Structure formats: C-alpha cells, structure tokens
Amino acid sequence: MKISGKVALITGGAGGLGKAFAAALLRAKAKAVCLVDISSRGKEVAEDLRLQYPPSQVDFYHCDVMNYDLFKGAFDFVQKRFGAIDIVCNNAGMAASDHNVSGSIRTLRLNLEAVYFGTKLGMDYMDKESGRGGVIINVASMAAFLPLMGSMCYNASKAGVVALTKSAGVPEQYEMTGVRVNALCPSFTETPLLDTSSGLREMIAQLPNHPIMSPEYVAEGFQQLVENEELCGAVMRVTPQKGIEIVPNRRKDRNSSSKL
Numbered sequence: 435m436k437i438s439g440k441v442a443l444i445t446g447g448a449g450g451l452g453k454a455f456a457a458a459l460l461r462a463k464a465k466a467v468c469l470v471d472i473s474s475r476g477k478e479v480a481e482d483l484r485l486q487y488p489p490s491q492v493d494f495y496h497c498d499v500m501n502y503d504l505f506k507g508a509f510d511f512v513q514k515r516f517g518a519i520d521i522v523c524n525n526a527g528m529a530a531s532d533h534n535v536s537g538s539i540r541t542l543r544l545n546l547e548a549v550y551f552g553t554k555l556g557m558d559y560m561d562k563e564s565g566r567g568g569v570i571i572n573v574a575s576m577a578a579f580l581p582l583m584g585s586m587c588y589n590a591s592k593a594g595v596v597a598l599t600k601s602a603g604v605p606e607q608y609e610m611t612g613v614r615v616n617a618l619c620p621s622f623t624e625t626p627l628l629d630t631s632s633g634l635r636e637m638i639a640q641l642p643n644h645p646i647m648s649p650e651y652v653a654e655g656f657q658q659l660v661e662n663e664e665l666c667g668a669v670m671r672v673t674p675q676k677g678i679e680i681v682p683n684r685r686k687d688r689n690s691s692s693k694l
C-alpha cells in the first residue's frame with residue numbers, strides 16, 4: 435500500500451514503538467495518524483509529531499483498548515474525522531512477571547484480547563463493504579518463539595497474536611475483505627517497556643549477542659509490512675542478529691493440497 439495520503443490508527447501510540455511507527459508513516463506522507471492510548475502522554479507525543487511533520491494531521495484519542503466499546507469509539511472518531519481508515523496497528527502492550535497474577539492476567543487481556551478487538555474492528559471498518567480495504571499490523575514479539583524467562587503470560591500472549599494474525603490473514607479471507615493482516619515480532623527494543631520489569635535489563639545484559647535495537651529500526655520492518663502488498667498473514671521477525679526477515683509460511687499457496 436502506498437502510504438502517502440492514507441489514514442492510520444495506532445494503539446499504544448504514546449509509547450516508544452508506537453511513536454516510531456507513527457513517525458515512519460508521517461515521513462512517508464500519511465494524511466493523518468491517530469494515536470490511541472490510555473496514557474495522557476499521548477497528547478504531547480501527538481503535538482510533537484504534528485510540529486515535526488506538517489501538513490499531516492496527528493490526533494490523540496484517549497482510551498483503554500481493553501474495553502471493546504471504548505476502542506470502537508476510537509474507530510468511529512477517526513472514521514468521522516477523516517472519512518476512512520486505511521492502516522491499523524495493534525501495538526499497545528505490557529508485561530508482568532509470573533509472580534504478579536493480576537498483572538499477568540491483564541497482560542493476556544491487553545496483549546491478546548485487545549489485539550483481537552482491534553483486528554475485528556479493523557476488518558469491520560476497512561473491509562471492501564464498509565471501507566476501501568486496508569492493512570492491519572499486530573505487534574507480537576520474538577518472545578512468541580523464544581520465551582522470555584519469568585513471563586509466561588507475556589510469551590503466551592505474543593504466541594497468541596502470531597496465531598490470531600495468521601488466522602485473520604489467510605488469503606481466502608483477504609479476497610473477501612481486501613484487508614491484509616500481518617504480525618511484527620521484534621526482539622528487545624529501547625523503549626520504556628524495558629523499565630517496567632525489575633531485573634529485565636540485567637537479564638538482557640547477560641544474554642550473549644543481544645544488543646537492544648532502536649525503535650526506528652523496528653519501524654523499518656513495520657513500514658515494509660504496510661507497503662508490501664504481497665504480505666498477508668505474514669509474520670516478520672526483527673532482530674539484531676538477522677535483521678528484518680519474513681518467517682517462511684507453509685500455508686501460502688491456497689491451492690496446495692496441504693493446508694497445514
């Protein structure tokens with residue numbers, strides 16, 4: 435998809451990766467980006483991006499994406515204000531250690547359930563019947579493949595996002611909806627999330643060959659998932675070791691006798 439002139443909605447847009455994704459779209463001349471976030475920091479982030487990237491429009495919509503009705507309100511707001519939605523990025527996320535039961539349950543709800551809400555809403559608003567087609571990028575993590583010790587629910591939520599995205603992005607579905615759905619799986623990236631779990635930075639420092647990536651580098655992968663029309667149901671890894679790569683997809687050929 436050509437980003438120029440398009441309208442995007444990014445959850446967790448006040449955070450490290452969300453801001454970098456918004457900036458990448460704005461550099462590519464998106465018409466408008468709406469940052470959807472539970473943190474009021476989103477107001478300053480939107481103002482900062484607006485000043486950096488005129489004449490694109492940057493809005494902040496305050497909402498908890500774990501509440502379906504409130505999240506739907508964000509879609510209604512963007513649809514009404516700009517007449518269409520083309521790009522949805524389900525990026526809001528959190529982590530909790532296994533010792534923290536309520537935090538772990540909240541992690542599953544935010545990182546997986548809210549991504550389901552955002553994927554469903556993205557399809558409802560962008561499909562060929564009510565919209566003009568579009569693309570949804572769900573932010574998972576390398577933790578979907580290589581579990582981070584001490585955070586079962588974080589790892590499970592991210593593996594769930596990969597499976598959900600593959601299901602939503604099967605070619606048969608795309609033919610009906612005109613909406614591509616892809617997953618982005620970064621390794622450790624320099625954002626405030628790394629400071630929300632005590633001992634995490636020390637744990638990363640002990641991993642061999644695990645430099646922390648910049649959000650701008652991860653945003654290069656994000657932009658490819660948006661722009662490349664070939665990618666649907668795709669899972670992209672972004673790591674300092676192997677760079678930006680698409681995980682081979684065994685179900686790519688819909689005429690293949692094996693659907694596995």
Ligand SMILES: NC(=O)C1=CN([C@@H]2O[C@H](COP(=O)(O)OP(=O)(O)OC[C@H]3O[C@@H](n4cnc5c(N)ncnc54)[C@H](O)[C@@H]3O)[C@@H](O)[C@H]2O)C=CC1
Pocket residue numbers: 445446447448449450451452470471472473497498499500525526527528544545573574575576619620621622623624625626627628
């Ligand atoms: N930083 C890293 O090393 C990696 C991060 N990720 C994923 O990237 C995504 C973005 O994370 P970061 O930018 O790193 O973290 P961050 O903490 O900077 O940003 C997360 C944003 O989500 C927002 N948020 C939290 N709960 C919300 C809710 N209920 N409703 C709406 N917004 C909510 C926060 O206010 C924050 O602005 C997450 O899904 C995370 O799991 C994936 C791989 C690596």
Ligand SMILES: CCCCCC(=O)/C=C/C=C\C/C=C\C/C=C\CCCC(=O)O
Pocket residue numbers: 528529530531532575576577580581582583584585588620621622623627628631632633634637
């Ligand atoms: C190779 C896996 C890369 C995963 C990258 C990623 O998603 C990073 C997430 C950052 C923070 C949150 C994840 C889990 C933290 C929760 C608990 C860690 C407990 C640490 C401890 O001291 O036990």
